[in-house]
Amino acid sequence: MDAKKREQILKLLEADSRTTVKEIATMLDLSEEAVAKGIAAMEKEHVICGYHAFINWDKTEDDKISALIELKVTLQHGEGFDRIAEKIYQYPEVEALYLMSGGYDFTVMLKKASMKQIATFVSTKLAAIDEVQSTTTHIILARYKDHGMPLVDLKKDMRQAITL
Amino acid sequence: MRDFVCKKIKGIKPSGIRKLFDIASEMPDALSLGVGEPDFDTPWHIRDEGIYALQKGRTFYTGNAGLPELRVAICGYVKKKYGLDYDPKSETIVTVGGSEAIDLAFRATLNSGDEVVYPEPCFVSYAPCVLLADGVPVTIPLSSATNFKLTAEKLEAAITPRTKALLMSYPNNPTGAIMEKKDLEPIAEVVKKHDLLVITDEIYCELTYKGNHASIASLPGMQERTILINGFSKTYAMTGWRLGYALAPAEIMQYMVKIHQFGIMSAPTVSQYAAIDAIKNSDGDIEMMRESYNQRRRYLMAAFREMELPCFEPFGAFYVFPDISEFGMTSEEFCTKLLQEEKVAVVPGSAFGDCGDKYVRISYAYSLDALREAMKRLARFVKKLRGK
Numbered sequence: 448m449d450a451k452k453r454e455q456i457l458k459l460l461e462a463d464s465r466t467t468v469k470e471i472a473t474m475l476d477l478s479e480e481a482v483a484k485g486i487a488a489m490e491k492e493h494v495i496c497g498y499h500a501f502i503n504w505d506k507t508e509d510d511k512i513s514a515l516i517e518l519k520v521t522l523q524h525g526e527g528f529d530r531i532a533e534k535i536y537q538y539p540e541v542e543a544l545y546l547m548s549g550g551y552d553f554t555v556m557l558k559k560a561s562m563k564q565i566a567t568f569v570s571t572k573l574a575a576i577d578e579v580q581s582t583t584t585h586i587i588l589a590r591y592k593d594h595g596m597p598l599v600d601l602k603k604d605m606r607q608a609i610t611l
Numbered sequence: 612m613r614d615f616v617c618k619k620i621k622g623i624k625p626s627g628i629r630k631l632f633d634i635a636s637e638m639p640d641a642l643s644l645g646v647g648e649p650d651f652d653t654p655w656h657i658r659d660e661g662i663y664a665l666q667k668g669r670t671f672y673t674g675n676a677g678l679p680e681l682r683v684a685i686c687g688y689v690k691k692k693y694g695l696d697y698d699p700k701s702e703t704i705v706t707v708g709g710s711e712a713i714d715l716a717f718r719a720t721l722n723s724g725d726e727v728v729y730p731e732p733c734f735v736s737y738a739p740c741v742l743l744a745d746g747v748p749v750t751i752p753l754s755s756a757t758n759f760k761l762t763a764e765k766l767e768a769a770i771t772p773r774t775k776a777l778l779m780s781y782p783n784n785p786t787g788a789i790m791e792k793k794d795l796e797p798i799a800e801v802v803k804k805h806d807l808l809v810i811t812d813e814i815y816c817e818l819t820y821k822g823n824h825a826s827i828a829s830l831p832g833m834q835e836r837t838i839l840i841n842g843f844s845k846t847y848a849m850t851g852w853r854l855g856y857a858l859a860p861a862e863i864m865q866y867m868v869k870i871h872q873f874g875i876m877s878a879p880t881v882s883q884y885a886a887i888d889a890i891k892n893s894d895g896d897i898e899m900m901r902e903s904y905n906q907r908r909r910y911l912m913a914a915f916r917e918m919e920l921p922c923f924e925p926f927g928a929f930y931v932f933p934d935i936s937e938f939g940m941t942s943e944e945f946c947t948k949l950l951q952e953e954k955v956a957v958v959p960g961s962a963f964g965d966c967g968d969k970y971v972r973i974s975y976a977y978s979l980d981a982l983r984e985a986m987k988r989l990a991r992f993v994k995k996l997r998g999k
Contacts, residue, residue: 455902463979470979473913474906606646608632 448485452477456485457494461595464498501594504559511559513587516569518553519580528552531578540568551583562586623742626735627962631946635956642985643956647784649848649929650976651903654896657847657889664884671880675872677705677856678883684890685856689839692816693829701861704868705878705886709814709842709855710736711871716810716838716857717744719866720776727810728769729778730761731964732785732932734812737778749774752966755923755934759788763797770805777802779827780812782819782927785963785972787908789927792825799830809837814855817846817897820905821926828858835860838867843882845928846897847889852882904929907975907982914986918993929976932960936969938996946971952995953988 472479536544543556635641682699706712723745731750738748781790816824828837842855915922922933942959960967
């Protein structure tokens with residue numbers, strides 16, 4: 448399967464992971480077998496890492512908060528960023544971790560938690576890692592768009608009846 | 612009191628599209644596949660240009676024929692797409708939608724009694740516009756048996772000594788049919804033989820799912836006898852900006868501009884600034900929208916195959932035009948029943964000409980979720996009808 452078809456499959460699944468193999472095959476003019484094989488291969492290669500529901504927790508009763516932390520680290524002798532990253536992402540509290548270019552080294556996204564839990568995690572776990580030089584914790588106040596989907600002002604079909 | 616209304620306009624029958632939609636809009640859970648406009652928002656960078664134009668106070672009229680920079684961009688687009696050379700100064704006009712350009716084309720070229728031949732089913736405005744320009748509309752009925760393509764034989768048969776122009780629109784609304792270069796060549800020969808003008812409405816040109824769109828204007832000897840109409844509505848999802856254009860030989864164009872300058876003055880200024888950006892920076896958007904429509908097109912065709920509803924495979928626009936003749940109903944009866952029983956609104960083929968009565972038009976300018984649900988309901992409806 449060529450790279451373009453693989454990308455098209457990924458885009459369809461990214462937009463709606465419940466799109467069936469049959470529907471994907473129809474829409475991309477491929478055989479069901481080819482699509483199933485392609486998806487299986489991409490799962491095996493960890494190109495597709497999961498099929499999750501996209502939830503707007505702000506609409507639920509959940510009142511926990513999300514935090515984004517900027518980390519500056521000092522590399523120790525014989526150690527690269529990957530080693531430090533591992534020390535950070537092993538914590539279940541960490542939702543996502545990125546190595547950054549620019550003014551700081553890592554972005555740590557925490558799983559939603561209470562203010563107290565976040566404070567405890569940052570002060571006793573993250574800041575306590577030897578290589579961590581400084582932390583700057585940001586609290587997410589509102590979420591406007593996530594996973595490519597606007598979360599506010601949800602779109603209605605505004606098209607009106609017209610002679611066309 | 613006297614009857615103040617013009618007889619001519621009273622004699623023109625209203626469009627058949629609206630009726631069902633007015634009913635559907637009263638039903639809260641009705642699902643419409645009726646709208647003939649893109650479901651995409653105008654790409655943000657284009658909207659941003661429009662906002663910027665407002666910020667900069669670009670709120671004056673433009674020249675009658677449109678912003679010079681936009682006309683240059685339009686000519687650049689058709690040069691790149693078809694290799695056609697048009698003069699931005701004397702052969703180009705920016706109009707209020709493609710529909711104004713259609714109206715101008717007729718009013719600038721028709722004398723009372725001149726006949727305009729055109730294939731049906733077609734866009735609802737053609738016949739009324741011909742009539743308002745004192746022309747005589749002459750239809751060439753087409754069917755799915757010939758994939759709704761115009762043939763030289765059919766065209767020949769419709770031509771009389773009074774025929775002045777051929778009007779056509781491919782990719783076609785409502786059928787989704789296209790005409791490839793090899794289909795256009797024999798048409799061009801007949802047109803030249805009878806010394807006809809061609810008015811070609813190519814508003815859906817970027818929504819072609821098989822090869823590249825070919826314009827009849829680019830065939831040998833055709834540019835000098837063609838009015839090429841296009842617009843921003845479908846290609847860039849800019850319907851509400853109301854912007855189209857026409858390209859024609861200077862001798863014709865000067866009169867189109869004349870009518871436009873007295874009736875319209877100039878197209879909306881903000882829209883014109885946004886349109887410059889649209890032409891220059893939207894290749895990726897067009898590709899994305901085309902691919903998405905194409906996926907939905909294939910999805911609907913597969914759904915029809917599964918419910919064994921005959922439908923010729925359309926390769927253009929965003930419509931499918933399945934054949935409903937097996938149910939022994941007029942298209943309007945079929946659509947009314949479908950709306951009542953399954954709350955799905957589609958357009959009766961008869962709205963696009965008498966020969967469309969065997970069909971219904973389904974637009975796929977809708978989300979896949981909407982199409983899924985609508986096909987489920989349509990399959991149920993079709994099964995029930997067959998069970999009777």
